[in-house]
Amino acid sequence: MNTVKKILKIREMTSFLFLIALFAGVGMVNSSFLSPTSLLNCFNDSVVFTLLAVGIAFVILTGEIDVSIGAILGLSAAVTSTLLRNGSSWAVAFLAGVMVGVVTGVINGFGVAVLNIPSLIFTLGTMGLFRGMIYVYTGGAWVENLPAPFTMLSKAKLVGDLTAFYAVVLAFVILAHYILTKTRRGKYFIAVGDNAAGATLIGIPTVNTKFVSYVLCGVFSAVAGILYSSRIGFITPTAGNGYEMKAIAACVLGGISLTGGLGSLIGASIGAVIMSSVSRILVFLGFSSDYDNTITGILLIVIVVVDAVSQNRAAVKNRHMRLAARAQSKKGDDQK
Amino acid sequence: MKNSPLESLKRGVKSWEFALLMILFLEFVIFGAKNSKFLNPNILLGSVNDIISICIISLFVTFVMITGGIDIQAGAIVGFTSIIVGVVWQDGGLNIWAACLIAVIAAALCGALSGFFVAYCNVQPMVVTLGGGFLYSGLALLVAKLSATESYKGISGFPDSFRQISQFKLFGVIPEQVIIFAVLTVIAYLLLHKTKYGRKVFLVGVNPRAAEYSGINSRLVIMSTYVLSGISAAIAGIVLTSYLDTAKSDIGATFTLQIITAVVLGGTLSTGGKGNVIGTALAALVIGILRFGxxxxxxxxxxxxxxxxxxxxxxxxxxxxxxxxxxxxRFMNGVMPRGWGKTAAH
Known part of the structure; x- marks a missing residue:
């Protein structure tokens, strides 16, 4: 019984149960949704969002935000695809894509961590900057005719219907989760997000940690951009527009608190699956994809409101219990 | 403390709004020198259509940010109101002005809903308005589906009286949008800086708990700022629909960056408690002129x-x-005249 309680107390468990309930609910309406292939495709299709959500989760855990990741995704996708189309080797193209992530991450990290500028405002600015760079780099044209081996890569299967992409990404997420929860440096992220001043006092390099979180976020978004170009096969200058909002939404769905210090990377990836399954679920339920944004918005609002209200309740209850305990002990003192 | 006119002038020169005014002036000089067409009043004032939405909305998003919140849903509400006007008028068969009224009420409700979650459920404003952005842009699409017109085409062919909103020119030069913007700026200024309500907005932003203890219904104040920004988004949506003569569900999708930029550039602190309508109005113009010039x-x-x-x-x-x-x-004070930085520092 205790283990069950313990498992239920894990924050991302709520999201996981929600995911199962969602899938079961859809399965009841349309049982073909529950076929292994269809279920696995929900995970396979979430690969880009998983990377974005996990990347931004680093930043959100430290209590900041990064709204430029959609533009970073687009920029990295544009750079990688253009190089590949012009006949560069894969290594060069991938490296260039990842470098885009590093550089953009360093810029964001410098502004937020070192210059101490409110992160939403700063990354809004860099979002405009990076998005504009895509236009400058591509001249506003689409990048098309990517080499076939590259676009086929996204369809490569590892075992059964599981794509190699998702397997690799999943392995990375688990590794990152392990580093974040088990190693000393990994725990810095959550410590900084939970209480930045306290973290500084006990000797945690707050500025460094925030900086690193932005660089990691940039790299994850850039890799997401490379996978995006492989999956889609052509890049428009608006590629990744609005993805930052969906990635943030995925994190929130996965139980990560936007005030920082609460949540996990596994939660973020579960949230990403929920997020990217919405349109697929709509198809199975017989709705048009026009409901996509509406459902996403309702899901997001309902989950955060329920979470906030239950947290407020818990806080009030705790305070009452504390007061009651104090009154009790005082009574005991008086009687002595 | 009594101020001599000279002193208040000195202070005015050092203020951030004055710096913005200078930037605006500089833009005029540079763009005007480069291309004399820029200073042609017809062309210059004609450009107002492209920037008017940002100007109007940022005025009232300033209120939200002063309370320590943020509003990234306003762009979605613009599209939502636009499509409501179109559908109610064309497919609902109502009078165009009734359609506008319904759109404004719908936008106010959108703002109230988000504001309710922020103020009464203590959810972070960023998350609520993020969800709100999805929700209202999604609803806009669904409303568009109610129409007989394909949603990507947009609804057009509005009556002349409605189109006059963006066609009418005072003295044959000043477009009505400029007047709308000026009037709204004055209203926002008076509301924020000259009324009790405005003082409450500031106090809630500086210290919500202190505001609550001093008898201010801070939750209601916070919620009301979101309603205001929703209504301003509706006004922007109506003006834009009139100008484009097209009601579409996604016309405001790209506004978020510009709105927040205008508010922050205008001197409003993103953490709340400090802000200024005149600064926002000037900053919105700076951005608009930049994008036009x-x-x-x-x-x-x-x-x-x-x-x-x-x-x-x-x-x-x-x-x-x-x-x-x-x-x-300290370093710059050694190099620059004394008092440098005081104006910009908060």
């Missing part, structure tokens, strides 16, 4: 315009953050 005078492709706007935001906030940093201020 660069393509006209320097042949910069409109697709690239996110770069200068982004850069402007980055430079301003970086400079202000450096000016707020005591080490930098």
């Amino acid at each position: 660069l393509p006209l005078c320097f042949k910069i492709n409109t697709q690239y315009l996110d770069i200068p706007v982004g850069l402007l935001l980055l430079i301003v906030i970086t400079a202000r953050s450096l000016a707020g940093n005591s080490k930098v201020v």
Whole structure:
């Protein structure tokens, strides 16, 4: 019984149960949704969002935000695809894509961590900057005719219907989760997000940690951009527009608190699956994809409101219990 | 403390709004020198249509940010109101002004809903308005589906009286949108800086708990700011629909960056408690003129315009953050005339 309680107390468990309930609910309406292939495709299709959500989760855990990741995704996708189309080797193209992530991450990290500028405002600015760079780099044209081996890569299967992409990404997420929860440096992220001043006092390099979180976020978004170009096969200058909002939404769905210090990377990836399954679920339920944004918005609002209200309740209850305990002990003192 | 006119003038010169005015002036000089067409009142005032939405909405998003919140759903509400006007008028068969009224009420309800979650459920404003952005843009699509017109085409062919909103020109020069903007600026200024309500907005932003203890219904105040920004988005949506003569569900989708840029550039603190309507209005004009002047005078492709706007935001906030940093201020005071940095630092 205790283990069950313990498992239920894990924050991302709520999201996981929600995911199962969602899938079961859809399965009841349309049982073909529950076929292994269809279920696995929900995970396979979430690969880009998983990377974005996990990347931004680093930043959100430290209590900041990064709204430029959609533009970073687009920029990295544009750079990688253009190089590949012009006949560069894969290594060069991938490296260039990842470098885009590093550089953009360093810029964001410098502004937020070192210059101490409110992160939403700063990354809004860099979002405009990076998005504009895509236009400058591509001249506003689409990048098309990517080499076939590259676009086929996204369809490569590892075992059964599981794509190699998702397997690799999943392995990375688990590794990152392990580093974040088990190693000393990994725990810095959550410590900084939970209480930045306290973290500084006990000797945690707050500025460094925030900086690193932005660089990691940039790299994850850039890799997401490379996978995006492989999956889609052509890049428009608006590629990744609005993805930052969906990635943030995925994190929130996965139980990560936007005030920082609460949540996990596994939660973020579960949230990403929920997020990217919405349109697929709509198809199975017989709705048009026009409901996509509406459902996403309702899901997001309902989950955060329920979470906030239950947290407020818990806080009030705790305070009452504390007061009651104090009154009790005082009574005991008086009687002595 | 009594101020001599000279002193208040001195203080005025040092203020951030004055700096914005200078930037605006500089833009006029540079763009005007580069291309004399820019200073042609017909062309200059004709450009107002492209920037009016940002100007109107940012005025009232300032209120939200002063309470310590943020509103990234306003762009979605613009599209939502536009499509409501179109559908109610064309497919509902109602009078166009009734359609506008319904749209404004719908937008106010959208704002109230988000504001309710922020104020009464203590959810972070960023998350609520993020969800709100999805929800209202999604609802806009669904409303568009109710129409007989294909949603990507947009509803057009509005009556002349409605189109007059964007066609009418006072004295044959000043477009009505400029008047709307001026009137709204005055209303916002009076509301924020001259009424009890405005003082409450500031107090809630500085210290919500103190505001609550001093008898202010801070939750209601916070919620009301979101309603105001929703209504302003509706006004912007109506004006834009009239100008384009097209009701579409996604016309405001790209506004978020520009709105927040205008508010922050105007001197409002993103953490709340400090802000200024005049600053926002000037900043919105600075951005608008920049977006209008660069393509006209320097042949910069409109697709690239996110770069200068982004850069402007980055430079301003970086400079202000450096000016707020005591080490930098001390260093600069050695080099620059005394008092440098005081104006920009908060």
